[in-house]
Amino acid sequence: MPSENFKIYARLAALSLSILLSSLSTSIVNVALPNLAQHFQASMQEVQWVVLAYLLAMTTLIVSVGRMGDLIGRRRLLLSGLIVFAFASGLCAIASNLWFLIAARALQGAGAATLMALAMAMVTEALPKEKTGSAMGLLGSMSAIGTALGPALGGILMSSFGWQAIFSMMIPCALLTCLLVYRYLAPDNFPANQTRVVFDYVGSFLLAFSLATYALAMTMGRGSFKRLNAILLLLAFIGIALFVFSQNRIAKPLIHLTLFRQPELRNGFVMSALVTTVVMATLVVGPFYLAVAFKLTTTQIGVVMSSGPIVAALTGLPAGRLTDRCGPTNMYRAALVVMLVSSGTMAMLSGHFGLAAYIVPLVLMTAGYALFQAANNTAVMQNIAHEQRGLIAGLLSLARNLGLITGASLMGSLFAASSVHQIATPDVVGGLRVTFAVATGLIVLALVLALYGRLWRIKLTQ
Template identity: 55%
Template sequence: MKTDRLEMRMDGAGAEVAASGRGALAGLALSVLLASLGTSAANVALPDLAVAFGASFQAVQWVVLAYLLAITTLIVSVGRLGDVIGRRRLLLAGLALFAGASALGGAAPTLALLLAARVLQGLGAAVMMALTLAFVADVVPRERTGRAMGLLGTMSAVGTALGPSLGGLLIAGPGWRAIFFINLPFGLAALYLARRHLPQDVRRADAPRPAFDIPGTLLLAGSLGAYALAMTLGRGHFGGLNLALLVAAAAGVALFVAVERRAASPLVALGMFRDRLLAASLGTSLLVSAVVMATLVVGPFYLAGALGLGAAQVGLVVSVGPVVAALAGVPAGRIADRFGAQPATIAGLTGMTVGAVLLAALPAASGVAGYVVPIAILTASYALFQTANNTAAMTAVGAERRGAMSGMLNLSRNLGLVTGASVMGAVFAAAVGVADIAGATPEAVAAGMQRTFGVAAGLVLVAVAVAARARGGRA
């Protein structure tokens, strides 16, 4: 009888732990969704914001840029800060900041106040993006890490796909302020789930608290900010200011490396780049993110200019990629768990190569199907790559560095997206061969599309070679 009672108590405890794990994962997934929506939903509001504030497009585009710059410049630092002061504590603060900044943005009476709110919202999103990956190992068993990573990847893709349509509906109904206010109830729900279900921060009593690298943080944030501005200012026209910002970014990185080599508790442990698998995870993530961005930058021009689709049809076809990525996320996690993260990474990169080659080879005469099928292959393969790559990187580092590694993974993806928007857009413009793409012939646009994705296929092949070499060379 006593044994039966003991077994019943143990079964109940196990069910409680499982329920807590599901609640924690739900909170993390909602955090990723909100951070992704913060970018995609705001894009569609720019015309309305220009009218509401009587501002130029160049001014209102900072509503998007301020958010992205805050994430890009701070994501590594907040990831490391979570390792230092406690990931649960910082994630709760980040969720509260995101929700509060969303309310402030929705109520903003001036564009300047809205931009300030977007910077704060981006800081909250940086915390959410950096620490969600770091928490996975704490809330799910190791053998299910890939599935959890796949779920988070799915939620990111859902946010990207849902943002434009949800934003459009809210703007057409309550107005542009609703795209910020809508974050408030969902942010509070994520905060409740995280507070209730995430494990408490635990530090051994005799373990020294690592210092936070303030000089390294300032240098890295400044360097990343300069690089991101160099890639985004000028809307595709590279001038003296862009060059000066790139030089400043390079000088900042050189100083950052010098500081980190002497730091007792560096923001980025430079020794991790001697691990081929970890270095390859970051490098390949940057390369393939640039390729994915090409589909979002070049795809609409091809669909409208070469295939003659209307705006509504272009929007529908462009949404295929994010929808496929969302559907592929969880199955990708199962594949990574079953066959191993490294083989799944190579498989994902191989599939991306196939998709890019098809986009470069198929003629415009193949129509919408000739675009959608390769895009589906490319984005499904990207979901597999991202899930497996994140799993491999996060399981290869100790618990004390998971926040920093998560920040580095997100940074490599963001830098790839920023670089891809600029570089792949420039490749496309050069391949089309006219100054005004809107006036280009369908044949010229189709040729530009093919050459751009020929370059993209080359980038993915480089990523395949890097990943294969790292896998074969690691002891």
């Protein structure tokens, strides 16, 4: 008979592997894009949809699958998501043409949405409450490890076994996770007299439509904003307006909009989107800055840029333990201060003190982000009613994904626009300063929400 400690570790392993698989599948494919373009005789613009289809499916479905888990059972849906993920990975590995591969990647992204949303939602019920922060920190570490490990692992598998291996290796990993979930996570427990499940399909469609059009508006055009981007953005706003209208008109909506009257939730979502936007700026802007300003090779740039995910992976679990010990509110405020200092330092010291003026703030920022994620996720999730944990976890993941999309698009465009050309060489130092001056402003806004959220909560209840 396994001990209770062993069962706790097995549950942690099941939830951690779910997060690892979803993040690893995001980054592992990037290294294979040139080979896929050659294999399928396609352009890089067409091959980019192998990445985009996965991200779009995960972003658009993550809230809906979180809510569905609340209604029909999170363990049951997580098992289904793992099976879908494994099946889609197999389809990717046997794809005979590019569009089949893109469709399979979209299905894989749908499975990954289930993994991302429900793993976080199940932390509070799978583990003792006093270990919530540590578990959230561990999940954050696994996400960072997946992001950092993806390109290296993908390169090794592809060079040894071909591009198909980066998909086929996901199958046994997903099945092992499925076994752990089935064996060690408690079965879903619903009252015997539970009424018929009512799921808001109209609201889910409108939200998915809005998120998909927003994501496409932010990612198509490779940083340039054209008529198609404007049309897609307009459609996203129309879709959100219709979604809000529908949620106020039905008895059992996908999202009870009154949730956003709770400052802890509202501020937690907004802060998550803001800080993720800033972190994504380092990933998008960094390679261009390092290549032009310091003339680094691709390998050297990869080493410098990997310092961020490595630090996040190493600090995730300690950050979770600090959260358990000192309280989530204190810790996410401290994390935002660290990120504010690092972003401001990058904005002011760029062009001085050489490469260290980029690496040191980058390390500080990612460490602060790991602490923020553990603390903010704990603060948002710890007091949520059982029947809403999937939905709230989905909204948290959605906030993060929207931050990634917005950071990649807007911060990248800001860097390009502010890098004023001097003859033939862009002024990347000036571009970096402007970009991170704006990033510093976003962190200040997040810190204001963190410091004055309690005051707003008091005013709201008066």
